[in-house]
Amino acid sequence: MTTPLNDALPAVEPIDLTRSKTSSKTIMSVSLTVITGFFTLLVLAPLVAVVFDVAREGLPRLGLESFTELPPPPGLTDGGFGHAIVGSLITLGIATAFSTPFGILAAIYLSEFGRGSRVAYWVRFSANVLTGVPAILAGLFAYSLVVATMGNFSAFAGGVALAVLMLPIVMRTAEEGLMLIPHEVRLAALGIGATRFQTITQIVLPAALPAIATAVTLALARAAGEAAPLLFTALNNNFWSTDAFAPIATLPVLIYFFAIIPFRAQQELAWAAALVLLGIVLIVSIVARLIARQKKY
Amino acid sequence: MTYSTITSSTDTLLQVNNVSVYYGSVLALRDVFLDIPKQQVTAFIGPSGCGKSTLLRCFNRMNDLIPGARVEGKISYRGKDLYDSDVDAVEVRRRVGMVFQKPNPFPKSIYDNVAFGARIGNSKENLDELVERSLRSAALWDEVKDKLKASGLSLSGGQQQRLCIARAIAMQPEVILMDEPCSALDPISTLRIEDLMHKLKQQYTIVIVTHNMQQASRVSDMTAFFNAEAAEGGNRFGYLVEYDKTGAIFNSPQQQATQDYVSGRFG
Numbered sequence: 001m002t003t004p005l006n007d008a009l010p011a012v013e014p015i016d017l018t019r020s021k022t023s024s025k026t027i028m029s030v031s032l033t034v035i036t037g038f039f040t041l042l043v044l045a046p047l048v049a050v051v052f053d054v055a056r057e058g059l060p061r062l063g064l065e066s067f068t069e070l071p072p073p074p075g076l077t078d079g080g081f082g083h084a085i086v087g088s089l090i091t092l093g094i095a096t097a098f099s100t101p102f103g104i105l106a107a108i109y110l111s112e113f114g115r116g117s118r119v120a121y122w123v124r125f126s127a128n129v130l131t132g133v134p135a136i137l138a139g140l141f142a143y144s145l146v147v148a149t150m151g152n153f154s155a156f157a158g159g160v161a162l163a164v165l166m167l168p169i170v171m172r173t174a175e176e177g178l179m180l181i182p183h184e185v186r187l188a189a190l191g192i193g194a195t196r197f198q199t200i201t202q203i204v205l206p207a208a209l210p211a212i213a214t215a216v217t218l219a220l221a222r223a224a225g226e227a228a229p230l231l232f233t234a235l236n237n238n239f240w241s242t243d244a245f246a247p248i249a250t251l252p253v254l255i256y257f258f259a260i261i262p263f264r265a266q267q268e269l270a271w272a273a274a275l276v277l278l279g280i281v282l283i284v285s286i287v288a289r290l291i292a293r294q295k296k297y
Numbered sequence: 298m299t300y301s302t303i304t305s306s307t308d309t310l311l312q313v314n315n316v317s318v319y320y321g322s323v324l325a326l327r328d329v330f331l332d333i334p335k336q337q338v339t340a341f342i343g344p345s346g347c348g349k350s351t352l353l354r355c356f357n358r359m360n361d362l363i364p365g366a367r368v369e370g371k372i373s374y375r376g377k378d379l380y381d382s383d384v385d386a387v388e389v390r391r392r393v394g395m396v397f398q399k400p401n402p403f404p405k406s407i408y409d410n411v412a413f414g415a416r417i418g419n420s421k422e423n424l425d426e427l428v429e430r431s432l433r434s435a436a437l438w439d440e441v442k443d444k445l446k447a448s449g450l451s452l453s454g455g456q457q458q459r460l461c462i463a464r465a466i467a468m469q470p471e472v473i474l475m476d477e478p479c480s481a482l483d484p485i486s487t488l489r490i491e492d493l494m495h496k497l498k499q500q501y502t503i504v505i506v507t508h509n510m511q512q513a514s515r516v517s518d519m520t521a522f523f524n525a526e527a528a529e530g531g532n533r534f535g536y537l538v539e540y541d542k543t544g545a546i547f548n549s550p551q552q553q554a555t556q557d558y559v560s561g562r563f564g
Contacts, residue, residue: 193391
C-alpha cells in the first residue's frame, strides 16, 4: 500500500518496545503485586478461621432440638437453647423499637433542617463519640436507668442497653442515605408548592427508604452479638420466658456462661449457639446488602 | 438605565417595583422595574451573572431557601406584595410553579409524579383524569400512556422535562416559571418544549429565563435584557437594561448594550 507520496518520505528507524523480564521495574511490579495479595489473604484469614472453627465445633451438635428445647441440667446431655433465641429476638425487637424512630427522626433533623448548624455539628460529634463507647458502658447506663429504678433485671433493660448501641449507627447511616437524595428533588417539590412536611414524607423518605432499612439492619447485626451490655441488664434465664419485664436468656450471654462451665454438654451447646448467632448476623447483613442494592439514586 | 412600563391590551399579573436582591452583603440585582403581562410569555435574557434567574426565583419565593438572600423593593402578584410578612410562601408557590434547568422528576412512577402535583393543588377533579389532562397539556401523554407505572427517571431528558412541566400544570397554577428549561436538552426536545409554551400561554402566564436568544425570539411576547456590571470590590451585580416587546428588543433596541448583545457581539 505505498502511494507515490509515501515513497517520498524517509523511513523512520524502528524501536524496541518489548518488555524486559529482568529489569528492576518488572521485578518491583511483580513482587509488590505478590505482597499485596498475600496481605489481603492474611486479612481474610481470621474471618475464615472463625467461621470454619465455629462450624466444625457447632454443626455436629446442631439439630432441630437446638431450637425447640431448653438446655439440660448439669451432668445430663441433649437439649437446646430455644429460649435464648426467643430472648435475643425479644431484646433486639425492643432495641429496634427504641432506636429506629429516634435515630431516623434525628437523621431527618440533621439532613433536612440542621445542615451546617452548630446543633447539628454537636449532635453528629456526640453520635460519633457514642459509636466508640465500649459496649459495657451502654449496659451500665441501662442498669442505672432501668434496672436500678425498676428494681429487677429485665428484657426491657437489655433492649434499652442495645438501643443505646444501635442509636448512633441508625442515625449516621440514615443521615448519609438522606444526604444522597439530590437537592434538586427537594427543590422540585417545594417549587410547586409542597410544604416541608409533604416534601420529606412523600418524596425524600420514600427515596431514602433502602438506605434507612440498611441503617437499621446494620445496627441490628452489631447489637445481636453483644454480650457485655446484657450481662447486668437482661441477665439470664434457664427457662422459657417472653415477659419483657423479667430476666431473659440471650444467645451471647448463654454462650458466655456455657463456655466457662466445666460440663462437656454445655460447652457443645455454646458452640452450636455461636453458630446460630453467626448465622443470624450473616443473614441480617445479607438482607442489608440486598436492600441497599435497590438504590434509587 | 431605562425601563418602559408597557400597558398593552393585556393585564399586568406580576409587578416588579424597584427591586434589589442581596445574597448576604453582596448585591446581585439592582433597582429593577418590570411588569409581567397575564397569559403571555416573558423572556429574561442576558449574560451569566446578570441576575435573571435571581429575579425569577423572587416570583415564587424560592430565594427564601437560599441562606442570606434578601429582597428589597416590592414584587406584587395580583396587587399583593409577595414579600409581606403575612404571606405564606407555600401558598405563593401553589399559584406560581417552577420548572428547573435540570429535569428533576421524583424517583416515582410517571403517574405518581404528576399525581403529586395534583394532590398539592387540592383539586376536586378525578385524579386519573387530571393526570391524563396534565400529561396531554405537556404533550407527553401519547409517549407515556402505556407505561404510566414506569419510573419517571426512565424517560429521556426531554421527556423528563415535559414530565416536570406536567407535574407543575397538575397543581393548576396561574404562573409557570421556567429557569433555562431547555439548556440540558437536545435541539429536537427543545423545539417540542418551545411549541408547548405557545400552547400553554393560552391558559398560563409564563416567565422563562434563557441563555438562548433565538429561543427568546421564538417563544416570547415580551423580552427583558439584563446586563452585569462590576461593583466596587469586584463583585458583579445585574440590572435591567431594556424591557419591551420581543420584536422591538431584537429589531430596534433602544440601548446600545442590547443591540450589541442581540447581534452577538458579546455575552
